[in-house]
Structure formats: structure tokens, C-alpha cells
Amino acid sequence: MKITDVRAHVLEAALSQPFAYSRAWYATRTAMIVEIVTDEGLVGWGECYGPARINAAVVAAMRPLLVGQDPMRSEYLWNEIYARFRDHGQKGVIIQGLSGIDIALWDLKGKYLSQPVHRLLGGPVRSEVPAYATGLYRREQGEPAEYLAEEAAGYVAEGFGAVKLKVGFGVEEDAAITRAVRTAIGEEVGLMIDANHAYDTVAAIRLGRAIEEYDIGWFEEPVPPEDVAGHLQVKAALRIPVATGECEFTRFGFRELFEKRALDIVQPDTCAAGGISECRKIADMASAYGIRYAPHVWGTGIAIAAGLQLLAVLPSFTPCSLAPQEPLLEFDRTEHPIRQAILTEPIEHERGRVRVPEGPGLGIEIDREALVRFRAS
Secondary structure: OOOOEEEEEEEEEEEEEEEEEOEEEEEEEEEEEEEEEEEEOOOEEEEOOOOOOHHHHHHHHHHHHHHOOOOOOHHHHHHHHHHHHOOOOOOHHHHHHHHHHHHHHHHHHHHHHOEEEEHHOOOOOOOOEEEEEOOOOOOOOOOHHHHHHHHHHHHHHHOEEEEEEEEOOOOHHHHHHHHHHHHHHHHOOOOEEEOOOOOOOOHHHHHHHHHHHHEEEEEEEEOOOOHHHHHHHHHHHOOOOOOOOOOOOOHHHHHHHHHHOOOEEEOOOOOOOHHHHHHHHHHHHHHHHHHOOOOOOOHHHHHHHHHHOOOOOOOOOOOOOOOOOOOEEEEEEEOOOOOOEEEEEOOOEEOOOOOOOOOEOOOOOOOOHHHHHHOOO
């Protein structure tokens, strides 16, 4: 089997109403889907997290290194592409492009062998994964403390055992809204916060101390990702676990975070940090350091499926316990017209748990009509 083509699909869809996190407003959702075609008629699908058009250009630049190659040699191809682009791309969009390619190669490998990816990774530990609801973004109208509390309570009613709140809008406002959300969801539901690196260490520590009483599951990206010392300061000052990693890339990038123990929970994005191949290595490194793994997932159904395939094989965090704690899937609940539409069968949760797809490869099929319908102009 040989690769005959590598295609990049840039997709875009307008939202019914804009929403914001601490860094920007969104009026559209985009996606960049990788399609790898072979001479045996099999097709593999992947996804790149990040700026869609730039990622498409990166994948186009990598295409000549893939055409004519055996897609089963995914480890060789990963290292070959990484080495060719090392001088200019150890992080960022080069690795995001490589991530989408790697996911597509794993999808192809599973289809060729008629096995789901998780069986090729060693076999499943679990057939379903607990999920937490990501949402609670800002809207253009309304009082945030009111509509965010109502939204959070809605996720609990759906069966989610944990929700994640976007913060980074000022320490006092964040503290007040955290209190409102905690009151709305009750004491038994997990509550995490995500600042999207909006703060410096002074503000992050102030916020953390102001909300520690609300039993926060983790404080995500409290400071900029490159400020490793700042993460250590926040971690030392608070009882709240520190989570980060969606802006880091490859095992080489995560090595310093692990060695310095700058985090409690690591959050690589499978579609950004190097694909399934690299994120499995990062997960193994995290296990060796006693750091929990909770991947960042904020894409289409392809991203969800890739995250599920890896989460299916990861050990629980407390393997010797009679009540082992399982890794969590991030389940984005914000509006995303493309997310499920590109799948012939959507990936849904049932009372806050998501089944791992059992079909070959990623276990999903792509609706090509949706690729046409959402194609960016």
C-alpha cells in the first residue's frame, strides 16, 4: 500500500451568536481536516488544531515527503518529517500539521488491519470515558453571573460530573462568577477554571486564593505557557492543582515541564502536540512522573475520536486503588456547526460518558457532503 495523495480541507462556519474567552471573540468556527489517500482505495482522516489556513499550507509543504510512502510506517514518517522541518518548526504550526498527518496515518493503519486504533496501541483499558463539559464562555448580552450559572446547571442536568469555567476577565469578576457557578451546580460536581494564560503570577495567585474554598479541580493555563517559573510559583502558592499543555508540543517540549514538576495535570492536544504517536509518548512520560493526563480537545468529531482512542488505553491515575480515577475527556459544548456534521454518526455523550468508537481506525466515517458544504471560500 502506498500513499497517492495528501489533501487539506479548510472548513468554516458562522456562529448564531459570538462568544469570547479571555483572549478573543469568536464569530466563526474553523477546522482543518487532513485526508490521506492510498493506491488500495483506503483513506485516512486527521485534524490539525490551530489556524486552519496556515495548517493547510504546512500540510501541503509536507505532502511530497508522504506521496509514494508506505502509510504503515507511521513512526518512520513522523521522524522523517520532524527532522526535515526541525530547523524551523520544533513547535507551533509545523507540529500541528504533522499532528493531523499522524492521526490520518493511524486511521489508515487501523482500516488496513481492520482494527480500532486503541487495539493497535495495546488494547483498551476501558470502553467508555468520563467527560467534562467545556463551555461557559462570555456572550455579548446578559449578566455573566446569571447566564453562566444557568448554563452550568444545564450541563449537570445532562449528566456531566464536571464543568469547566472560562476565567481571565479580572480577579474580582472571576471570583464572583466562580462563586455563582459553584452555587448553581452544588458541591458534588467538579468545577475547573481556565484562564487561557490571561494572567501573570501575581493575579493568578490572587484569584486562586480567592476561590480555593470552592473546591476547584484545576486551574488551567494560569500564566503564559512559556513562563515555566511562573507555573512553579502558582503551583507552590495554591492548593488548587495546576493544569497546562495545550500550547506545548512534542515530548521534547513537555520534558522541561515534567522535569521541573511545573504542573499537576498535563493537557496536550492530540491534533497539535504531535498526533497520536507523540501524545502516547507524552502520556507515558506523564505516568512516569506521576502527572495526570487530560487532553485538550476543541475540534471536530475527528479530534474527539483521536482523543478517545488514546484515552482508551491509558491507565487510571490510581491503579492500586479500589476506586481508580480515570482520565477525563474534554467535551466541548459550545456552538460548532462543523463538529458533528462531518461525521456520518455523531459522537455523543450519555450522562457524561462517551463510548470509545470500535470501528476500524478512528472508528468514524466522514460525510463528504459536509466537507463541501463547509468549505472555506
